[in-house]
Every structure is written in structure tokens, then in C-alpha cells.
Amino acid sequence: MVGEEKDFNVFVSSENGIVKGVSVNKKCNISKNFDKLTSLTKTSGYTCLGVIDKDQHEILVANRVPEVKEFSIKDKCFKTPFAVEENEAKSSLVGVTKYNGSYVTVAQNGRVDIWKKDERVTFNAIDVEANSHGKLAKKDQEWKNEEEKEKHAESLKIGRKLCRMRRSLDPETSDLIALGGQEVDLQVWNLAKPQEPVFRAKNVRSDSLEMRVPVWISDIAFLDQSNVAICSKYGHIRKYDISGSQRRPVRDLVWEEKGENMVCTAMCTINENQVIVGTSTGKLGLWDFRKNEGYRGLIRKYKGCVGAVRDISFSNGYFGVVGLDRFLRIYTIKDDKPKFNVYLKSKLSGVTLLPGFEPDQEPETEKDEGVIIEDENEDDIEV
């Protein structure tokens, strides 16, 4: 079978450094590796998979070197990798995207860099978060010297790291990126104006024991132009309104089972009210934010996934789930069992379903028309 002519409808990145194209069909599922096994090292593992826009002509993957690689879907090959220079201690990349032709990388230590041709624009999300805590938040705080201030700032940064960056795929708000992490609450930045964030979330009120509710954002999803949802490792699933003045979440739901909160690790939007959330034990749930308006919150659960869910991607009524159990599973929203299970042999870290994903289509087998046209041309030349 001519493998190169097949259309891949899913692209997956793995933790040991392979980008795979998978063609999911009713007849058979074919996967192809676009990285060579022999060239893999310990630092080749891909930590994140980034999407630039809705049309998805390219996907971006970042590995642990750290390098950003751009993969063109039409040509099915990589462009030259872009090495991220870092003078300080290297921290792995958490999100990567492209803005106006220049790469945007987000590192775990909070640094967001826009690598334009001449200059490099940076801002640090964790700095912004730390500046709003402790003594740094007080405007009229007197400091003995700069050292003391820096020491205090450093102590406030301990235990904070970024976990996820997602880009808005809506064409009107495509400049917006959302960041969040461990003890770093949601921040939404506009890449055109990187001086300060568009939206910075405020933590919810203390719980019934008057204790501060901890924050550990594991995934973010843009619901529509003005709403952003997050899921956290403490089981919170929240919806924020970034256009409004309210900094606290508009909706705060908790995934609780048998008294314990589920550790949510991945999330994906279905529509402006619904999201799919995956946990570290392999559970998947469809959540609706219109709870108490006739909806239950957790509408249905999906079976089949065994290991921790790393990434979920939605397209055209199907969603694909990828995780530590080395399988790619494609589900429809209505059925609780997966429609397709594809064994992909390596632990997986990111997935994207191409727009117009339709696994029931017959795959193209031969391109007869092309061959005929060539013959005709040759005949003409000979004459």
C-alpha cells in the first residue's frame, strides 16, 4: 500500500521523541513514525504539542533539549529545529506556538519568549504572580536594599511552576494565550501587548475550615471568545469570564468520587458549555458548566482508558485521548466505549485531531488520474 499518499487524520507526539501520524479508519488503523528511532536520546522526548490556528497546516512540538520543531502536515516533514537559548538553568517547555511568524515558547520557570527576528520579547508569568503576594504586593513597603527585595521575591517563587499554555483558536481572539500551573493561577496574555496580562484570576474564597484553597492548574481550554475553563490537580473544574470585571471564577465545580477529589490532568472544549476532562487514573468525564440549570455537571463518563490522560483533542464530534498507557483512543460523545483503539507502542504526550476528522470515510487507494495526465503530457512532448 502506498503509505505516503494516505491522509493522516491524527498526529501524536510521544515522550521518547517521535511524532506519529495516524490514519484512523473503519477498515484498519495505520500509524507512521516521522522520527528515526536511532537518533533518539534522553533529551529528545516531546513535552508539549502546540497548535497555531484552527486550520492546522503545521504542528509544533518541543523537546527537552530544549528545541522547537515545526512539522508541516502537507509535506509530512520537519523544518529545521529552532534551539531555544537559555543562559540560566534549563527548564522544560510547557507550551509552544507561533505568532506572526515568530515562535513563542513558554518554559516551566515562567519565562515566555517571543523570538522575533531582531529582538526577543520576554515576560515572566511567575514574576507577575509572585509580585501579587507577600510584601511585594504592598505599595508602600520600604526596603532596606535591593538585595532584601530580591531575596523576598525569590522566596515567593519557590514551589511555583507553569504547567500548561494554550492558545485561543478563535480567529478573532487568536492573539490570546492562557497560562497556569502549580500555585500560578490563570493568566491570560495578549501577545500583541506583552506588558501586562489581559486577565489575572483571583483564588476562590477560603473553604469551610477557613483554609486557603490550593491551586495547581493542569490544563486550560478556551470555551469561546470571552470564557476560559481550567482543570486542576485538586479536582477543581472552573470557568472564568475574561471580559468581565469579576476575577473569581464564574463557575466552580469539583470532581469528587468516594470522598476524594480526582486528579484532573487534561481537558478539551466541546462547545461553549461543555468540556471533556481526563484524570491521572484514566477516567474521562463530560462536564457541563450549566450545573443547577437543569444539568448535572458531570454528564457522562467514558470507559476504556487505563493510564493517566495526557492530552485530549476534539474535532467534528469525535475526541481523541492519549496517555501513559500507549494507546490512542477515539471516542464519540454519545458512546461510553471508544470507537477506535490504536496501540502506539510508546508513552504519548500530545495529540491533535485534524479539522474535519471523519474516520468512516473510505481511504484513498490510488491516484489514477494523476498517472493518466502524465502520460498525455509525455505523448505531447514526443510529438
Next chain:
Amino acid sequence: MDSDEDKMKEVNSMEREDSPPAKRKRKPKEEIVFEKNISSIGNKQRRKAQWLKLKREKKKEKRKRQDERKKEREELGDEAPPKLVPKTLDNMREYDETTVGGKTGEEEDEEVEHDIENDEFSEYFSRSYEPKVLVTSADNPHSRTISFVKELTRIIPNAEPRWRKNSSIKKMTKEAIQKGYTDIVIINEDNRSPNGLVLCHLPDGPTASFRLSNVRVTKDLRKDYHRITAHRPEVIMNQFTTRLGQGVARMLAALFHYEPQFTGKRVVTFHNQRDYIFFRHHKYDIKTTKKVRLNELGPRFTLKLRSLQKGVFDSKTGDYEWIISDKRHEMETSRKKFFL
């Protein structure tokens, strides 16, 4: 009315006259009885008697069939049809897609091999370090757990027992990494006997949680623990077929030194059958190529994998590679499906 009674009597007497005597009459009725009718007999004693009769019949028929087949085999010699193999759960096991080696067991897949060779145990298998194991138990152990911990330190070379004294596992792992330990084994206790085993590979390796059952220490087996020498044992892993099984097998093998001392003739076996891992410890004696004697030395125990977590022990916020603790009904869909 009288005439009717008389008629009935006549009919009965006629039946009796025509038919053979009463004893023989009952036999054909009992023989024709089908299985369905046995369960509809209300009287327990009679029902039991019928069932035993039916069982004897069935056994007779089976014996007959076996004898016929044996005769056939003897007559035909080489041309005889192959011996019939009974269906067992192991034979009828549902094929798992992740089986290393595919359906034949010999298929080589580059990517799977690469994945296995470069997992968290690649350093152990490249012989770059000698494993140093810390064996401990839950807080306040009772006598059976204490003796089991001592047994484990005897079998595993370079193992050290330590008592728990109310320290948390997270703190334990941090300190153990600093002191150069490569593995931690924690025996959990319930109802005065060991029931769980947590195996944690350091510095950033996976953590496996097992259910421990059927623990027999050398004392229970009437063996002398002084026979266990300090020679490094050979390790045998049986029937770990799937990708998950291979990962668990490598984890258990990484507890023992990579180079066994064959002069000691000690062998440690982890045998996987239907997701239960049986541990046995023998001393072997090879007399001729056909005669090998095995003497059981040390403890016996059975493990069943509960969860495999990526990273050092972190049950609250860690990512699980495989977990069955909360999802048995979802995952155990058929009697013929096994995971290791």
C-alpha cells in the same frame, strides 16, 4: 360411579397382567429420565440419587470414548490424530494487543524494543550500578511481618532492613536517594500479617503497588534459613508477555544484582500466571543433563499488581501508568482477559 371404579380397577389389573412384574417396570422409566427432569424433582434425596446415577453414566461414556481413542492411537501408530488438548483459561486467553512479540511470540518490533531498552531501568541493565535495597514495613509491625522482612533481607543481596517509626513515604524516598539507595520495598500489614507490598525504584523510577498473599516464611515451610547462603542468586521471570508485564518483570529483576554467582546454585523465580506472580526460591543441583534436583529454600509469596505509578511514590498527585484499584468492573470484562 361404581362402574367407573370397577373400570379403573379392571384397566389397572389388565396393565399389570400384560406388563412384566413391578420391579422391571420401574427400570425403563428411570433410564429414560432426562437431565431437565432431575432438577424438577422436589425431593432432595431422590434428586441426589438421580444425579449420581446420571454422573456415573456420563463417566462410563467418557471412559468408553477415551478407550476407543487409545485403541485408535495404538492401531494407527504414527498416523493417529493428535491428542485432544483440553480448553483452559490459559489456552483460551484473549490476545492482548500490547503483547511483546505479537501473536507468534517471535515478532520483533523496533519501537517496542527501543521503548523497553530505554525505560527507567536501562541503567540497571547496562550494569552501571549495583542495587542497594531498603526493606521496611508499616508502622508497629507484628511478628509475622517482622519475620517476613528479615527473610526478604536474606534473599535480596545488599538489602537492609529498617523499621518505619512513623515516617512518611515521601520523606523516606528523599532521604534514601541522598544515601544512595536504589530501591525501597515497603511491606504493608493488616490483621497481624503482611498483605501489601510497595516497590519504589529511586531516584525517579516507577512505583508499583502489589497485593501480597499466601506468605510462607521458612519457619512455616519447615526449612532452615541458615541454608540460604550469601551467594547472589539467578533470577528467572516466567510468562510476562505484555508490555506492562515486561515493565513489572524488569522492576522486580532490578532488585537483584545483575551478575549472579553460579557457584552458589541459588535461583529465584517469579512466575506469572493469570496476573498472579508466584515467588519461589530454590537451590538447584544438576546431576546429569536430564536429572536436576530442586530443593526449596526460602519463603513463598504471591503478588498481584494493583497499580503502577510513574515517578516516585505520590499517590495523590502522581500519574498512573496502570491502575485497577478503583476500576475492576470496568477492566475485568471477561474471565479470559489478563493484563500481565
